[in-house]
Amino acid sequence: xxxxxxxxxxxxxxxxxxxxxxxxxxxxxxxxxxxxxxxxxxxxxxxxxxxxxxxxxxxxxxxxxxxxxxxxxxxxxxxxxxxxxxxxxxxxxxxxxxxxxxxxxxxxxxxxxxxxxxxxxxxxxxxxxxxxxxxxxxxxxxxxxxxxxxxxxxxxxxxxxxxxxxxxxxxxxxxxxxxxxxxxxxxxxxxxxxxxxxxxxxxxxxxxxxxxxxxxxxxxxxxxxxxxxxxxxxxxxxxxxxxxxxxxxxxxxxxxxxxxxxxxxxxxxxxxxxxxxxxxxxxxxxxxxxxxxxxxxxxxxxxxxxxxxxxxxxxxxxxxxxxxxxxxxxxx
Ligand SMILES: [Zn+2]
Ligand SMILES: [Zn+2]
Ligand SMILES: [Zn+2]
Numbered sequence: 001x002x003x004x005x006x007x008x009x010x011x012x013x014x015x016x017x018x019x020x021x022x023x024x025x026x027x028x029x030x031x032x033x034x035x036x037x038x039x040x041x042x043x044x045x046x047x048x049x050x051x052x053x054x055x056x057x058x059x060x061x062x063x064x065x066x067x068x069x070x071x072x073x074x075x076x077x078x079x080x081x082x083x084x085x086x087x088x089x090x091x092x093x094x095x096x097x098x099x100x101x102x103x104x105x106x107x108x109x110x111x112x113x114x115x116x117x118x119x120x121x122x123x124x125x126x127x128x129x130x131x132x133x134x135x136x137x138x139x140x141x142x143x144x145x146x147x148x149x150x151x152x153x154x155x156x157x158x159x160x161x162x163x164x165x166x167x168x169x170x171x172x173x174x175x176x177x178x179x180x181x182x183x184x185x186x187x188x189x190x191x192x193x194x195x196x197x198x199x200x201x202x203x204x205x206x207x208x209x210x211x212x213x214x215x216x217x218x219x220x221x222x223x224x225x226x227x228x229x230x231x232x233x234x235x236x237x238x239x240x241x242x243x244x245x246x247x248x249x250x251x252x253x254x255x256x257x258x259x260x261x262x263x264x265x266x267x268x269x270x271x272x273x274x275x276x277x278x279x280x281x282x283x284x285x286x287x288x289x290x291x292x293x294x295x296x297x298x299x300x301x302x303x304x305x306x307x308x309x310x311x312x313x314x315x316x317x318x319x320x321x322x323x324x325x326x327x328x329x330x331x332x
Contacts, residue, residue, distance in 0.1 A: 006033055012097045014104060023050045031061025031117070035104045039069045039088060042076035051087035052162040055131060060117040063131060064110065064138055066103050068092045079150065086146055086158040089139070106138050113326040120324065125177050128163050129186070133319035135159070136311050143178070143309040145192055152291075153197055153204035155306050171202060178309055186315030189307035196287075196301040203291035206301070210283035212271035219272040220283065224264045228255060236268045236279065 004025060007018040017034030023041040026049070041047050057063050067088045074091065077084055089095065089103065111117050119130060132143065148156040152171040160177065161170035181187040197204050209218035223236045226246070233250035240246040246255040246262075255262045271278040287296045319325055 004029075008034055009038075012101075014100070019050070023047055026050070026053075028053055028057060028062060031057075031059045031065065035066070036100065037065050037067045038092065039067065039084075040073065042073045044077040044080035044084065047073075047077070047084055048080050048087065051084065055087065055159060055162055058119040060114065060119065060134060061111060064107050064134055066100065066107060068095060068100075082146060082148060083150060083156070083158045087162065103139070110134075110138050110326070122324070124163070124173075125180070128160055128173075128177050129181055129315075130319055130324055131163075132160065133311060133315060133325075137316065137320050142311075143187075145306050145308065151204075152202055153195055153304070155193070155195065155204070168202070175304075178307070181315065182307070182309065184314075186312055186318060187309040188312045189309050191305060192308050193306040195304045195306060196298075197304055198287075198289035198292060198294060199296060199300050199302050200294045201289060201292040202302065203289050205290035207288045207290055208298075209286045209288060210269065211286045212269070212273065212276060212278050213280055213282075213284055214278040215271060215273050215276040216286070217271055217273040217276065218286065221270045221272055222267050223270060225266045225268045225281070226255070226262055227265050228253070228262050230261065234265070236270065237264075238270075 004021045004027060006029065007021070009016045009018060014035045016036050016038045017029060019029070019037050019039050020041045022029050023039070023043070023046050026046070029037065039047055051067070054065070054067065055063050069084065069088050069091050071091050071093045074081065085091075119127065122130065135141075136143065143157060143160070145155045146158055147154060148158075150156065150167070151161065152167045156170070157174045157178070160174040161167075164170040164173050178187065178189070182189045195204050196206065198206060210220055211218045212220060223238060225234060226237050226240050227234045228248045228250070230253060231248060231251040233248055235249065239249045240255060247253070248255060258264070266281060269280050269283050285298050287298055287301060288294075289296070
């Protein structure tokens with residue numbers, strides 16, 4: 001196996017392990033190296049892969065390690081920037097030395113209370129919850145959904161999603177784990193947003209069409225509706241256009257002043273299907289899924305609420321002080 005010479009920098013009396021060589025070699029450093037790990041690689045996809053490996057490690061010394069991003073890499077991360085921000089403790093510059101020292105102390109203090117910081121084998125749901133509690137407890141943080149193109153629905157829980165290998169599994173499992181934990185009183189949830197999802201594939205990337213009620217075509221032209229006061233004729237603006245002037249097609253009077261001799265009470269749709277040419281005011285909506293291509297009426301979409309989660313006392317008792325937590329390990 002390849003050996004990496006660890007590069008450690010001393011900053012404000014703390015040991016920073018530079019991760020570039022580890023990220024390049026796709027290797028995890030040992031959990032006892034450095035007080036802080038510093039991501040100084042500009043390769044977004046490799047950084048993301050590395051951070052996902054960190055959180056899937058069974059060693060608390062690895063997955064609880066404070067990890068910061070070097071500020072200079074920010075412009076290189078591209079589409080991965082938001083996710084990478086959430087898989088780490090953020091940018092070095094944004095973290096005050098005091099806050100960082102506190103975080104390091106909290107993690108040390110927490111880890112020191114275990115006889116063995118390596119997790120025993122457990123099923124995946126429990127493993128993810130153990131991780132969530134260890135992390136959120138040492139960080140004093142909540143679990144907040146992130147708007148993201150790189151997710152099935154448009155919302156991600158980056159740290160939980162990273163336990164799963166594709167966006168579909170990530171969506172299904174993350175929501176299920178969080179929902180169950182909230183139902184069992186381990187987490188407390190608060191409303192964040194409502195989503196409409198494809199009922200075939202759960203995608204949140206949907207294209208809304210106004211369609212012709214007769215032929216279902218969605219190639220429509222919308223035009224203002226004109227109402228001539230004197231003869232009460234109402235029709236699309238195109239009925240009134242004669243060269244550059246507006247002339248009423250019913251009474252042949254020229255229209256001059258909006259609000260005085262005519263008004264525009266709304267709009268009308270004209271179907272551009274040559275066989276149809278239907279004119280109508282109320283256009284039904286059809287929804288086309290960007291991911292699977294299926295079409296739906298709006299009432300067929302799946303309505304899902306998105307929540308933020310915080311640790312509940314019951315959950316802290318179970319995961320922080322419970323069977324795999326700090327109390328029993330120290331006592332046993
Ligand atoms: Zn039509
Ligand atoms: Zn008229
Ligand atoms: Zn779909």
